[in-house]
Amino acid sequence: MSPRKRYWLMKSEPGDFSIDDLQRVVTEPWTGVRNYQARNFMRQMQVGDGVLFYHSNTEVPGIYGIAEVASPPYPDPTQFKKGSKYHDPKATQDQPRWDLVDVRFVRKLARAIPLEEIRTHAEALGEEFALIRKGSRLSVLPVTAAQWKRLLALE
DNA sequence: GCCAACGTTGGC
DNA sequence: GCCAACGTTGGC
8 A cells, every 4th residue: 555645845956957968868868966954855755746846046946847856866876986076986786875766747837926926925834844944955855735726826 | 065964984 | 971173154
């Protein structure tokens, strides 16, 4: 028995990989996460979970699209690749350190929801929401069903 | 490009 | 186990 569908927010710098890139390739392994908290969230993911696709480090940071989890978690192959900027010398095939999931394109939002606007709804979303919590830089974070609904109502 | 906040590393 | 130094993230 699998738990009910969950929701997540995943950040990407559009210069590296944008929602348009995801639309083009449809499915993409979410490589390069090297933060334990973010990794642990990906380990909890199930196929079909909803994903808010967030653009960071860009002119208007915010939510630009919707994706879904397309695979169970598995070891990030880039951790084994010497010369890759994601290579981790402490990871071995027997003892991988980093997991990822494949992410599949669902749709672009009719209108991006800027971080600035999301902040104005902090009270409704909950102060503990990691996206707007002071100092939080998590690139993969959980979203409750209520937050998912509230955020997409802003579209 | 700046820099605050945070995580990781490594000397001791 | 402490903590300074360093690296990274990501908003602005």
